[in-house]
Amino acid sequence: MAFKVEEDSGVARRLPAGLVEVEIGPGTPSAEGPLTTFQAQRHRFTMPDRLRVLKVDCAYSGSCRPGFPWRIQFNNQLDLKLFREEMVTVSPPIEGMRVTPSGAQLLVHGWTKGRTKYSLRIDGGVQDIHGSA
Known part of the structure; x- marks a missing residue:
């Protein structure tokens, strides 16, 4: 899975530190071929804090x-x-x-x-x- 977070203006921004939950709805097309998702897919990961x-x-x-x-x-x-x-x-x-x-x-x-x-x-x-x- 790869994605980019953008402001409404189209400017890319960094996700805040902490837990991120992403849900991909059913019927979402694949970047690799013609198949789509059958059901919703949920992914969780943690974004690290800025270096300090x-x-x-x-x-x-x-x-x-x-x-x-x-x-x-x-x-x-x-x-x-x-x-x-x-x-x-x-x-x-x-x-x-x-x-x-x-x-x-x-x-x-x-x-x-x-x-x-x-x-x-x-x-x-x-x-x-x-x-x-």
């Missing part, structure tokens, strides 16, 4: 000690094929910084310093496996 950060913390420990990695947790699995390390920036820069994506999280490793306030920025191009950024 759920939590930022120190990986492996409750306290952020110098040199410990940071963990950024997302609500959806990240598209690892599209992710580039340059999509994460930190100010002031961290010596030896590297970013490791895994599932629905990013780990930021490097030589962080004690008593230093860091600012972390995640590029809007980071996408999940559903294409949401």
